[in-house]
């Protein structure tokens with residue numbers, strides 16, 4: 001007879017990887033199904049790799065709750081796995097007097113959100129921290145906790161740790177339909193049928209499509225594109241922290257940041273997308289990002305970019321996360337994780353585990369193992385990494401530029 005899993009996670013982006021890790025570590029027998037050949041190849045492979053503090057998240061949001069849970073724990077996880085991260089902080093810079101008037105408002109909002117460490121800094125302090133910035137700044141806010149990580153290594157390490165603790169991970173496996181059984185769901189996929197007591201839909205850009213397979217509709221995805229211009233690592237000395245603009249109603253705005261490997265990146269944009277697939281960059285937008293980078297950080301002038309990339313956010317009509325538990329359908333939906341899925345991942349996973357235990361009344365069939373052991377990772381250029389004896393394809397441009405392809409030439 002085929003295996004029956006406690007939990008089947010649909011989707012191997014950062015959210016699915018965190019959920020399968022959390023559930024497996026707490027003794028649940030888990031299966032993760034991913035439709036693509038590689039894990040982390042949709043929204044989670046086109047982000048900025050920032051672990052946000054939540055200083056600008058809405059105070060009463062599920063997003064802030066999950067970010068606040070994730071933030072301290074992610075450091076334990078990264079130290080335990082031996083992953084790279086840099087807590088370089090962020091500097092929000094106002095370039096006009098109107099923007100400068102926003103700084104105290106944003107500082108107050110962050111205090112209300114419980115992030116008390118954000119402080120307004122004088123222009124002289126700004127330039128002593130960031131001497132490479134253009135001298136036209138009108139005000140600044142220092143946000144000390146903001147951290148850059150390797151977003152691909154982080155997600156894959158969570159999935160791989162789940163795998164070494166007993167989870168089954170199947171890629172190239174599209175969930176095509178769902179049949180409710182007496183005590184769970186049977187998922188019919190492109191590679192066979194699998195039965196689980198509870199299904200967790202972490203389908204990202206297709207979260208609404210996966211919900212529909214179970215006859216559910218909580219939201220619809222309205223994808224939002226982001227484009228980036230990437231500079232070589234030798235430009236990393238030009239900034240010391242992530243340089244944020246004053247945010248708008250659309251989001252955090254276009255950032256000038258340094259990855260954990262030192263590449264300077266300008267982006268992401270926030271644009272409507274008529275496709276859920278990863279679009280190509282357009283040269284007009286990239287030129288605008290280059291001009292923005294050169295205006296704010298004059299030392300970038302004359303330095304050719306070495307790469308461009310795009311990402312697509314699984315946005316919905318509302319800004320907050322959609323986490324819904326439907327015990328009668330043996331189903332949990334985790335969707336619309338638009339802009340902070342990496343920063344909220346462990347909080348989301350913890351919330352899901354509590355829903356499965358308290359709401360679905362499902363106890364783990366195995367025993368708990370929350371030990372964090374160092375990852376044995378060998379990068380295999382140009383685009384692979386070996387974790388123990390399992391080969392994964394590197395899908396994130398930040399990881400590729402930083403570890404596999406030391407890009408230093410003109411495009």
Ligand SMILES: Cc1cc2nc3c(=O)[nH]c(=O)nc-3n(C[C@H](O)[C@H](O)[C@H](O)COP(=O)(O)OP(=O)(O)OC[C@H]3O[C@@H](n4cnc5c(N)ncnc54)[C@H](O)[C@@H]3O)c2cc1C
Nearest residue numbers: 011013015035043044048050175204226311340341342343
């Ligand atoms: C431009 C940009 C910048 C960002 N910057 C940051 C940042 O700095 N920090 C941060 O915290 N967050 C950031 N984010 C947000 C973050 O990347 C997302 O919140 C996160 O990637 C969402 O992850 P996910 O697992 O929900 O979705 P995804 O990564 O899309 O994963 C969902 C997976 O489900 C699979 N799937 C779907 N349907 C099926 C099916 N039927 N069968 C099997 N598998 C299926 C898909 O193939 C996919 O792999 C950014 C996002 C973008 C686009």
